[in-house]
Amino acid sequence: MTAELGHFALILALCVALVQMVVPMVGAHRRWSNWMAVGDMAAAVQFVLVSLSFAALMWAFITSDFSLRIVTANSHSAKPMLYKVTGTWGNHEGSLLLWVLILALFGAMVSWFGQALPAALKARTLAVQAAVAVAFMLFMLLTSNPFDRLEIIPLDGNDLNPLLQDPGLAFHPPFLYLGYVGLSITFSFAVAALIEGRVDAAWARWVRPWALLAWVMLTIGIALGSWWAYYELGWGGWWFWDPVENASFMPWLLAAALLHSAIVVEKRDTLKSWTILLAILAFSFSLIGTFIVRSGVITSVHAFASDPTRGVFILLILAIAIGGSLTLYALRADRMRSPNAFATVSRESALVLNNVLLAVSTVVVFLGTMWPLIAEALTGEKVSVGPPFFNITFTPFMVALAMLLPLGAIMPWKRARLGRSMQPLWGMLALSVALGALVWSLQTGGRMLAPIGATLAAWIILGAIADLAQKAGGWRAKPSIAWARLSGLPRAEWGKAVAHSGLAILIFGASALTAWELEDIRTINPGESVELGGYTFTLDRVEQVRGPNYFSDMAFVEVTRGGEYVATLNPEKRLYPVQNFPTTEAGISSGALRDLYVSIGDQQPDGSWAMWTWVKPFANWIWAGCIIMSLGGFLSLSDRRFRVGVAKSRSSVAVPAE
Missing domain, CATH: 1.20.120 (Four Helix Bundle (Hemerythrin (Met), subunit A))
Known part of the structure; x- marks a missing residue:
């Protein structure tokens, strides 16, 4: 009943x-x-x-x-x-x-x-x-x-x-859907504005908190999925450019662009048409992600095994929602031009460039995700697009974005002078480059990835500090005056600084982990050891244990350094008998500066066990960066301007009904 x-x-x-x-x-x-x-x-x-x-x-x-x-x-x-x-x-x-x-x-x-x-x-x-x-x-x-x-x-x-x-994946979908579906409200606001023919600063102020909430939830959802893949799949990675991973990442990129574009509409009453388009595209890519996950056209550990005929229904929804909204946009967008102009060097221009970098990055990810399907449809041959393609094509745009962030945040609206805007940042730039040089001199290898990541991370964080210092009256301001000004800053300003700093931490964590991680793969008998990165991993024994609905081969791996005990790791090879499905549970000793990571495979005919061992520097900085970005978003959402009535806009553009 x-x-x-x-x-x-x-x-x-x-x-x-x-x-x-x-x-x-x-x-x-x-x-x-x-x-x-x-x-x-x-x-x-x-x-x-x-x-x-x-x-x-x-x-x-x-x-x-x-x-x-x-x-x-x-x-x-x-x-x-x-x-x-x-x-x-x-x-x-x-x-x-x-x-x-x-x-x-x-x-x-x-x-x-x-x-x-x-x-x-x-x-x-x-x-x-x-x-x-x-x-x-x-x-x-x-x-x-x-x-x-x-x-x-x-x-x-x-x-x-x-x-x-698994707890990580148990709560991953609700957060992800809060982001996916949260973008439906910005889509609805955009279509409603197109129908009404009115987009102004008040509209942007209403859209921003919804876009920000969706972006924060997407950030948490993506981070939970990445964390789950890291410790559950036993492959040692945190991001594989899987089609379903990309399906959530593309709306995240566009939501970030929408946030920054809505700021321009609210502050300067311009970029209206572009902001409306981003609101439509962000939710459109959420719908595309739904098609990727549910249509059966791709194979992924994240995808739902579903009847491909359902994909036809989803395609119909896509055609109506995306096609209809873009058609309405084509009819109305040219009437939403703003008379407000801005110079080539200005905060508006920096935010436009920010939007372009994020949008082009989305296109790159989209093409890489869909190309195997397109190629197979056109030629009948199966091709694969793996991490090397995405790393090569996507990374330069993110580097450019990281370089732009501090300068764009500190520039004045409408018109700026590049030299004057850079004046409070020169010292920060010098410190960032010096830190990168120090990292390069200390590392044992010659790879530039980690030094570049350290430089960019320091540049973003120090740039955020410089921006706050400028708002406090400069480095020479009296402490009492500086404190009063900082205390009076809107929470959105603090949220911006925190979120940008979180991105910086993520950039450094990802680059350091990629450049410096150490890996060993071998078969090993109980009592034997593996030396890696100054640590000794000794396989003590493997025991059979029983969980509530699974059986497990659990290894006991003792880790020492210089003869001193560090940790005991318990990687598992589980078997769920109802589905006869094996899974791998990694054994991880987490720390602020490194993770010790071990996973085991099947037992070999000679009684030895396949064992993968990693030393992963700064792995947790990746998820710490995501948490800090989310906290920055929540701090911005708590801004009083997002919780009270909307101030009367300076101007608006009305479009006669057609």
Whole structure:
């Protein structure tokens, strides 16, 4: 009965979404306030109904209701409770319901917290958001019903994919979807603005916090996925340019560009057309990511094994959402030109260049991801595009972006002088280069990757410090005056400095790890040792242990340095008997400056074990950088300007209805 209630609630939610899609839009066109007000009530009701549907599905997983096809295919009575709960979204149908739940949540949040929004803009935004929800609910009910019953109820289920039975990946999808789907609101704002024909500083101020929230959630989601791949897959890497990794990375890049472009619209009332396009493209790439994950056209450890025919439905959604919004953009964008001009050397120009670098980087990743599919369709031959391509083509744009950040942040609006803007940064640049030279002189090899990473990281962090110092009145300002000015800075300024510093830490961690990691692969007998990077890894023994729903060969590897005990690592080779699926659990000793990383393979005929050993310098700096970037985003979101009514804009551009 619970499943039927969930199914019925989902159907009712679809009906409410249809009302929300039509009535507020008509009301906004006719200027009927009572019709526009329907959008607020419908958004809240839709969220409640979808929440009930999702709760019903989760209850089916918790209680192991194997009469549901989805529970039988993705759960088991012996599975730990955490993974029974998270198994709700560890499959195609359940994750799609989570997607719709978050869509409804963001629509409801606009209804709850958008009291200061112009009534017509709010009504149109809620209507567009509902249209996206209608498309996905139809997709789910027609092709991917999570409440589909089985005629014959089995005694037990097939278990969840063992790779997903991990805390890191358990919480990875919700954060990722909060980012993916969060961009739907910026998309809805953009389409609503195009329909209304009005884009101004007030609109940008409303869009920025939603774009920032989506970007922060994407950052957390991507970091969780990277962390999971690092310790769960046992391959020693943290990023492989997998198609599904790229599917989340592309919207992240465009969301970052959207954030910076919206700043220009808010502060200078220009770049309106470009900002609207970025809002459309960011969510469009989220939809493309959905197609990549769910269509069955690619094979990935992250992808849902799904019927390729569902990809046709997703392509239809893509065609309507992307094609329709871009067509509307083509009709309206040329009428949103701003009369405000800016010099070639200015903060506006720096932000435009920032946007170009991020957008071109996205195109590079997109082409590398889709080229194997395109080549196979055109020639019939299978080709692969691996990490070397992405590293060579993507890295230069990120280096250029890192070089630009401090200068762009410190430049004045409208018109700047390059020499004057660089004046507070020359000392920081000298310190950064000196640090890079020191790193180069201390390293044992001649690779330039780590010194370049250290230079760029120091340049970004010291540049952020210089920017704050300028806002405090300069290095010679009295401490009391400097403190008063810094205390009065908007939190968004502090958030910007923290987020940029997080990016710097990530850059250094990635470059240092890539340049300096040490690796050893061999077969080893119990009692034998491996010397690597000054550490001695001794395989003491391998024991068979039993988990709640798996069997494991657990190794005990003692690590010493200079004869002193460091750690005991316990890499595992697990077997989940329900699916007869093996997984590798790495043994890791984490530290601020290095990780000691060991994974084991199968036992050899002679009784030895395959063992991979790594010493990974600064590995945790990668995820620390992501955490700091997220904290910077949350700090900016707490800015009072994002929590109170929108200030009256200086100017706006109205477009006559066509």
